[in-house]
Amino acid sequence: MTQAPTPTADTVRRLVRSLMKNGEGRAGGAGGDGPDVRPVTGTEEGGPWVWWVGTRHVLRLAPDRHAVVRQRRELRLRDLVRPHVGVAVAVSVAHGEWSGGLTYTLDTRIPGTTAPVHDVSAVGEDDLAGLLTGLREVPQRQAEALGVPRLPPRSLEALRTAAGRAAKQLAGADEFDPARLGQLTAPNAAQLTAPAAVLVHHALIGEHLLVGADGRVRGVLDWSDAAVGDPAEDIAGLATAVGAPAAVRAATLAGYGVRPCLRGLWLARCDMVVALAAATRGRGPAAPLPALRERLRRAWEPILLERVTELRGED
Secondary structure, X not given: OOEOXXXXXXXXXXXXXXXXXXXXXXXXXXXXXXXXEEEOOOXXXXXXXXXXXXXXXXXXXXXXXXXXXXXXXXXXXXXXXXHHHOOEOOOEEEEEEEEOOEEEXXXXXXXXXXXXXXXXXXXXXXXXXXXXHHHHHOOHHHHHHOOOOEOOOOOHHHHHHHHHHHHHHHHHOOOXXXXXXXXXXXXXXXXXXXXXXXXXXXXXXXXXXXXXXXXXXXXXOOOOOOEEEOOHHHHHHHHHHHOHHHHHHHHHXXXXXXXXXXXXXXXXXXXXXXXXXXXXXXXXXXXXXXXXXXXXXXXXXXXXXXXXXXXXXXO
């Protein structure tokens, strides 16, 4: 797999200058020495591959061939989902190759800050409900024709077992009480089956949700992990991003019943226990430990639904 040289500010500035010279993009904040560019930091998708360009644009560089495929698919998918989801989706004002067949996209910057900064308001929960509803309405055949994969639903029982092992490790570090997982029994996990497949964003973590100071959800970033699959995965992502109660309320407003909501809740809880345990062993994802602890806390916020629901019969 081809690996690109690490881009520098000069690399990015030369690329943006060429776009402005050719009239393909108009990056705000340009000075006499070229546009103001700086790397995006503090997010999982930042580092040397994502750059602020002026005040109105974001440059995303594909670091390898795998990322090229994902980026090209994402550009087409964003156009497909934009009319459906009711929140802003970035627009590419220029795209092409930046180094040896590796691609870039210069995107419009969506106002707002990431979800961990601002809490989502009640109206923001309506925005999230509209997002989930819109994803359900996106034609699956059109998405798959763009190369969006179809993923089978995960086994909640297998995840429950893995979380149980991880919880014991975290207990030794005084990070988590394994007794909390006792709420999800094997019979309950067996009942929380996946609903019908829809298009799912599949990465609705807080860093990909842009929220205004008023609590409204302004936009959704990074559609490169999108798939046709289990909608509970997006409910799970929202639980870690905005908290379990807000996620379940949004999913309920979107028309999802008890089982999909509880399935999403437990996917989030088990995922975060497993992720935090792996991170404490130095084998986890790129997210730092404080961020993982915060996601775990949000996913484990209590909700009324699980207190009053007995999983018998239909929803």
